[in-house]
Amino acid sequence: MMSFTRIPRKTWSNWLGVAPFLAFCLAFEIVPVLLLLSGSFSDKQGAFSLGNYAKISAPIYVRSFWNSIQISAITAILGAILGLLIGYAIFRLPSPRVREALIALSDVTTNFAGAPLAFAFIVILGSNGVVTLAFEKYFALKLYPAFSIYSYSGLVLAYLYFQLPLMILLIIPAFAGLRREWWESAHNLGANTFQYWRRIALPILTPSLIAGIVLLFANAFGAYATAWTLGGSNITLATIQIAFTITGEVLHDPGAGDALAVVSLLIMGVCIAIYQFANSRARRWAR
Amino acid sequence: MKQRPLVLQSLLVALFVAYMILPIIATYIFSIATKWDITLMPEGYTLEWYQTAFDHPYFSITLTNSFIVSIAAVLVGLLFIVPTTYWVHTRVPSAKPLLDLLMILPFGIPAVVLALALIRVYAFPPFARSPFLLISACVIFSMPFMYRPVSNSLMAIDVHTLTESALSLGANTLQILLRVIAPNILPGILSGSLLVFATVFAEFTLANLITGASFKTFPILLVEFTRRDGRIAAALSVISFTVAWLASIAILWGSGRGRKPTEEALGAR
Numbered sequence: 001m002m003s004f005t006r007i008p009r010k011t012w013s014n015w016l017g018v019a020p021f022l023a024f025c026l027a028f029e030i031v032p033v034l035l036l037l038s039g040s041f042s043d044k045q046g047a048f049s050l051g052n053y054a055k056i057s058a059p060i061y062v063r064s065f066w067n068s069i070q071i072s073a074i075t076a077i078l079g080a081i082l083g084l085l086i087g088y089a090i091f092r093l094p095s096p097r098v099r100e101a102l103i104a105l106s107d108v109t110t111n112f113a114g115a116p117l118a119f120a121f122i123v124i125l126g127s128n129g130v131v132t133l134a135f136e137k138y139f140a141l142k143l144y145p146a147f148s149i150y151s152y153s154g155l156v157l158a159y160l161y162f163q164l165p166l167m168i169l170l171i172i173p174a175f176a177g178l179r180r181e182w183w184e185s186a187h188n189l190g191a192n193t194f195q196y197w198r199r200i201a202l203p204i205l206t207p208s209l210i211a212g213i214v215l216l217f218a219n220a221f222g223a224y225a226t227a228w229t230l231g232g233s234n235i236t237l238a239t240i241q242i243a244f245t246i247t248g249e250v251l252h253d254p255g256a257g258d259a260l261a262v263v264s265l266l267i268m269g270v271c272i273a274i275y276q277f278a279n280s281r282a283r284r285w286a287r
Numbered sequence: 288m289k290q291r292p293l294v295l296q297s298l299l300v301a302l303f304v305a306y307m308i309l310p311i312i313a314t315y316i317f318s319i320a321t322k323w324d325i326t327l328m329p330e331g332y333t334l335e336w337y338q339t340a341f342d343h344p345y346f347s348i349t350l351t352n353s354f355i356v357s358i359a360a361v362l363v364g365l366l367f368i369v370p371t372t373y374w375v376h377t378r379v380p381s382a383k384p385l386l387d388l389l390m391i392l393p394f395g396i397p398a399v400v401l402a403l404a405l406i407r408v409y410a411f412p413p414f415a416r417s418p419f420l421l422i423s424a425c426v427i428f429s430m431p432f433m434y435r436p437v438s439n440s441l442m443a444i445d446v447h448t449l450t451e452s453a454l455s456l457g458a459n460t461l462q463i464l465l466r467v468i469a470p471n472i473l474p475g476i477l478s479g480s481l482l483v484f485a486t487v488f489a490e491f492t493l494a495n496l497i498t499g500a501s502f503k504t505f506p507i508l509l510v511e512f513t514r515r516d517g518r519i520a521a522a523l524s525v526i527s528f529t530v531a532w533l534a535s536i537a538i539l540w541g542s543g544r545g546r547k548p549t550e551e552a553l554g555a556r
Contacts (some may be wrong), residue, residue, distance in 0.1 A: 005376055005454035014378040021371040025389055028423040030403035089299040108535040109307045115491050115506045116524040120310035123317045128324035130313055222397030225491040229510050242399045246406060246496050260402040265470050268395040
């Protein structure tokens, strides 16, 4: 009989194999972010100071955070509700091939964020865009100036383009987790469709829904390229203000940039933590 | 369960598809239209905008730069992430939670914040504003896209038995990785590489903030033209979309069935 070699499990030396990758992450991610954190609490001489945080209480910065939170919340909630409905419609399609194709479409389009997508929205919804013209011609509805693709209302539409498919991809597995037997049992016990959704399906879907909303929120909060391409400096968002402190296009204090970045990281961190928690809840029902 | 009214369901799906497809199709048409701002359909068709774009001195420079950064990010990913993921799966399972955490972190760090942090630390030559720093940032930013498909593929095969059999036959770790494991997880590696390539190719934020004018990438040129000339911007957008479509089709083609789209969606941004 052939001798069988076990994988060596001397853990401390095995950890050496992870060292190069850990060193890379430390050098280009963890240490720079930690230094950013400590820098945000120092003044120009390096002494401890809350001065940078005092600077970001200026109206422009407060407004940029408020705008970011609003845009993220609106597109997360709209994306979640519409994604839930469309996701269910896709999930219940009779043809598996069409269903697969639509999931593949969501998979592709959710990565289509950024500059080319923003420009595509200018093509259809700019002041001479084809959709703008169609609305005027067929519905006698002038979109401009009430709506503008270069403003916050346009930003919501453009963000939904990558938020919707993301929600659909997140929620379809949750629908797949709803077992047929639960509906049958509820039905046999005399529940109608509304009662089934209200008492059984929605409570089970809730963790997935919450996970989806916070992920969409974080997704929108960290976005920059789409907003910058569409609105440029006309749009005041937290990410755009942070970028200004790098490019120096407007007179901005680098210290304020550090503090803005740390507050953004904090908001993102809360989102990721809620997401992880809700996701672990959602997995309890997974087969 | 009762079948919902098919009309409502189909309408919802049709509206969704229209929303997803219309901006892309319109951009393709716009890029070959002579004039399209008063009429519903273009007044004529031309390839002039592509010709102008190709002739622009920065066209081939930025396209080359974007290819360099994307391919470098894929290579670094293959070199660092694939062996590390394999090593953690077989040798140090206790490091798996740490690795998972490291792969979640990039989602929690907005690209502008990562750029700011890197610029602050690497403010000295030869790192400052260098393509090297940009590539490192792109690797960090895109590593979950490489990790997830590779990790999923490793979980789908019996990596322990394969490793132990190869060890019994006298293979060393490099041989095992290259000749036993890699061929078995090739779909995952390919899908991860294409995802990294596509995301880094389309990446604007890191490039604009880290290297900017000193090393312009394709998306930077595109954004410049959205402010200057919409026709050229359309032609450049079409090229960008086409790269993304091709990569996506190759991923779908290569990995086929048995893939969980949600797992990758967690990485999408």
